[in-house]
Structures are given as C-alpha cells and as structure tokens.
Amino acid sequence: MTDAHALAVFAVRAETSRGRLHPEPEAIGRSPFQRDRDRIIHSSAFRKLQYKTQVFVNHEGDFYRTRLTHSIEVAQIARSCARALGLDEDLTEALALAHDLGHPPFGHAGEEALAQAAAPFGGFNHNAQSLRVVTLLESRYAAFDGLNLTWETLEGLAKHNGPLPHPPAYVADYDARHPLDLGNFASAEAQLASLADDIAYHGHDIDDGLRAGLFDFGDIAHLPIVGAALADAGRASLDMPPPRLRHETIRRVINALISDLLAASRSRLAALAPGSADDIRRAKTAVIAFSAAVADANQAIRAFLFARMYRHWRVNRMTSKARRLTEELFRMFHGDPGLLPNEWRARAGEPGSARAAMIVADYIAGMTDRFAMDEHRRLTDIAISG
Structure with missing residues (x-):
C-alpha cells in the first residue's frame, strides 16, 4: 500500500475514494485500490490474456509477448513512475493490469474484424469492452455482476485515452447508472497508466520485431531515441552478441522514455500547481505527458513499427x-x-x-x-x- 504521507497533494487518496456501485465492507489491511488490483488479477479475463495475441499469434513462439506479459510490463513501468511522482501506486497498477481486459483474440486484427462485423449493431470497442468485463461479464460474486471496482478504477478504464464527450454505447449506459465524469480528464494515475502502455509496447515490439527477423539493427539506427540507444549500447562492448545488444538497446529506449515522461510531467504539474486529484481532472490538458520532442519521436517509432512490423507480409x-x-x-x-x-x-x-x-x-x-x-x-x- 502506498504510504499516505508520501503521496503528492494531487494524488488520488484511498481514504477519500468515491466507493463502489454496490457498497461493501472494506478489507482490513488492504486499501480499496489494492483490493481492485487483486480482483483484476484473480479474474477469468486476466488469466485469458496469457493466450491472447499482442502482435504474434500465441503459437508462433514462446518468447513473443502476449497480452498478459504486455500488461505485466505496463504495470511495472506504471508503478515505478507512480512512486517517482508521488501517485497512488496501487490504483496505477490496477489500471495498468486491467487496460487490455476487453481485447478479443488475435490482437488488433481480431478487434478490427469484430468491429466491422458488429458495425450495423453498434460496433465493438475494446476500451468499452474492458469496462463491460469488469462491470458486467465477470460473474464471481453472489451479490453483483462484474468485479464491483472502485469509482476511481472504473473512471480510469473508461477514460483510458482522455475525456469521452461521445462515449460508446455501453460506457454511456453505465455512466447513466454510475456517473464517471466522462467530460473531464481522468486522474494522474490513469493518465500515467495509459502512457506506460505506450512505453511498454514501443520497447517490446522493437524487441520482438528484432527477435523475429522482421527488421535488423541497421533498420532502426535512424529512429529517434532508438538509434541513440543502439549506438550507446554498442559502445558498451564492441563485440557484444546480437541478443545482448538487443536487450541493452531496449532497456535504454525504455529508460529514455520514462525519464522524459517524468521530467515533462513534473514540469506540467509545477505549472498547474494542482491542490487535489480533482484539479488534475478539471485541467484543460493532460498533465502526465511526454515532452513535445519525445511525443514526435514516439510518432516516428510508431510509424516505423506500423510499416515494418504490423504490416510485414508474415x-x-x-x-x-x-x-x-x-x-x-x-x-x-x-x-x-x-x-x-x-x-x-x-x-x-x-x-x-x-x-x-x-x-x-x-x-x-x-x-x-x-x-x-x-x-x-x-x-x-x-x-x-x-
């Protein structure tokens, strides 16, 4: 549990949580957000992530990421950053672990196919499906459907990518019963979990793409951040074997992205000077963010991965x-x-x-x-x- 005395003034606080849709006595020795995290980990939907595609279909190889290993990597990055920024680590971790619960099989290909097939009937959206999983489809408790997570965790899931002025149908229906303040930003913890997702998949998709032979070191040497990480890793040992060079490069990429995220977010927080979590929610822009230069670099990395990995003929x-x-x-x-x-x-x-x-x-x-x-x-x- 995050030490309450170590939390920043703008962090979400467990003791002032807005609670659960279905009231429950709280657990002794666990904060509400620890309890959310534990319910997510023990859910059927979370276990299924081990056999759901990230990029490569599960049977393609044992070393490639799955939705489960991706979610664990996101949670590790998010929790470490939450500690550095004085945010609630348990809420951040819960959101990171739950963010992909609504993904169908076969990664984005499965989602695109399901969305197209269901388009005449309202479509399909994996973020809305994540909320549907934790509020309806998990059937583990006698008193309610779903996991009955706290308002703060549900808010963060619903607004994974920012405010929702035009929410998907299920999110709108749920919001009518249990308002999630969809017009404003989510907490700093939720914003952080979302960007930890970006950091994780940039790192591991480059790693998996190199491992699979979809591109090589020469192909990534020109990329911003990645090229500098590769050059720095190469200087560490002139005769480093390719597997070690790959790992040394990826850890430098992740470190560079995390360092920029923390520095840029601290700068934004200092400028806003929020006195509470609600000040974060009411801000006009996201306060957890990369610098403009690294945001542009991320776009270049994403474009490379799209062309050379996600659209590779294999x-x-x-x-x-x-x-x-x-x-x-x-x-x-x-x-x-x-x-x-x-x-x-x-x-x-x-x-x-x-x-x-x-x-x-x-x-x-x-x-x-x-x-x-x-x-x-x-x-x-x-x-x-x-």
Whole structure:
C-alpha cells in the first residue's frame, strides 16, 4: 500500500475514494485500490490474456509477448513512475493490469474484424469492452455482476485515452447508472497508466520485431531515441552478441522514455500547481505527458513499427487469417445463436438481432486465440464432434 504521507497533494487518496456501485465492507489491511488490483488479477479475463495475441499469434513462439506479459510490463513501468511522482501506486497498477481486459483474440486484427462485423449493431470497442468485463461479464460474486471496482478504477478504464464527450454505447449506459465524469480528464494515475502502455509496447515490439527477423539493427539506427540507444549500447562492448545488444538497446529506449515522461510531467504539474486529484481532472490538458520532442519521436517509432512490423507480409498472413476466422465466427453465431453454449444462447435472443450481436461479441471477445481456432474448427469441420 502506498504510504499516505508520501503521496503528492494531487494524488488520488484511498481514504477519500468515491466507493463502489454496490457498497461493501472494506478489507482490513488492504486499501480499496489494492483490493481492485487483486480482483483484476484473480479474474477469468486476466488469466485469458496469457493466450491472447499482442502482435504474434500465441503459437508462433514462446518468447513473443502476449497480452498478459504486455500488461505485466505496463504495470511495472506504471508503478515505478507512480512512486517517482508521488501517485497512488496501487490504483496505477490496477489500471495498468486491467487496460487490455476487453481485447478479443488475435490482437488488433481480431478487434478490427469484430468491429466491422458488429458495425450495423453498434460496433465493438475494446476500451468499452474492458469496462463491460469488469462491470458486467465477470460473474464471481453472489451479490453483483462484474468485479464491483472502485469509482476511481472504473473512471480510469473508461477514460483510458482522455475525456469521452461521445462515449460508446455501453460506457454511456453505465455512466447513466454510475456517473464517471466522462467530460473531464481522468486522474494522474490513469493518465500515467495509459502512457506506460505506450512505453511498454514501443520497447517490446522493437524487441520482438528484432527477435523475429522482421527488421535488423541497421533498420532502426535512424529512429529517434532508438538509434541513440543502439549506438550507446554498442559502445558498451564492441563485440557484444546480437541478443545482448538487443536487450541493452531496449532497456535504454525504455529508460529514455520514462525519464522524459517524468521530467515533462513534473514540469506540467509545477505549472498547474494542482491542490487535489480533482484539479488534475478539471485541467484543460493532460498533465502526465511526454515532452513535445519525445511525443514526435514516439510518432516516428510508431510509424516505423506500423510499416515494418504490423504490416510485414508474415504478420499480414497471420492477421488476414485471424480477421477471416473472427468474421466467420461472428456470422455463424449471429445467424444461428443456437450454436452458442447454453449460458450464452439463453441471453442471445433472436437470430440476426442487435441483442444477439452484443452477446456474440461478448462471447468472441472473451475467447483466447487457441479457443477461437478450436471453436472455428468445431463449427466448420464435419469430422470433429461438437
């Protein structure tokens, strides 16, 4: 638990939490945000992340990141930065661990396919799905659906990318029952968790891309931040083997991004001089941020990864199959909800309806890569029993 005396004045404080939608007695020895983190870690959705694609489909190799290892890396970066800025570490960690709970199988390919298939019925959004998971779909408690997380954690999940003047349907519906102040920024803890996500995937996607041979050291030498990190790593040992050079480079990239984030955020905080967490929420711009130069560098890194990794022909082949498989699962289940397992079929309603589309999207989004492929085979291979 974060020491209350070490918290900055603008940090969220556990003792003034706005509580839970369904009141519960608090746990002795654990803050409300520690309890949120523990509920997230013990959830079914969190465990499934170990078999959900980050970039490479799970069976492509044991060393590539999955949604689970990505989430753990985000949490490590976020918690370390939270301590440096005097923020509540437990809330920051909870948000980092929960931010990808709504991702469907097969990474962004699966999300794009599900969003397109569900577009006539309201679409699909993984951030909204994360909120749906923790407020509705997890069914572990007798007294309520979801995990009954604190207001502060739900606010941070809903506003993962900033204020939501036009929220997705489920976020708007939930906000009508339990207002999350969608028009303002989230807490500094939530803003930090979001940027820790950027730092983690820049680092590990370069690492995985090098490991997979999608590009080499020469290809990244021109990139801002990355090129300087590579050169500095090379100077550490003139005969360093490639695996060590890769690791030495990546840790320097992550360190450079973290150092800039902390310096830029401290500067913004000093200029705003917030006296409370609500002052952070009411600010006109985000207060946890990179400097302008590093924000531009991040865009250049992102553009490189998009062109040389996410659209590499080897990745394109995987994503093409993943999109097709996801679309076919949606079409089959939506057209005939009788194919769904009993607990899902009972909620799906009429074939082709908006209700069926929502339930089918929930079902598919909750699948791991492996289960989605197995389910597709069960539905399309007449030699396999149901």
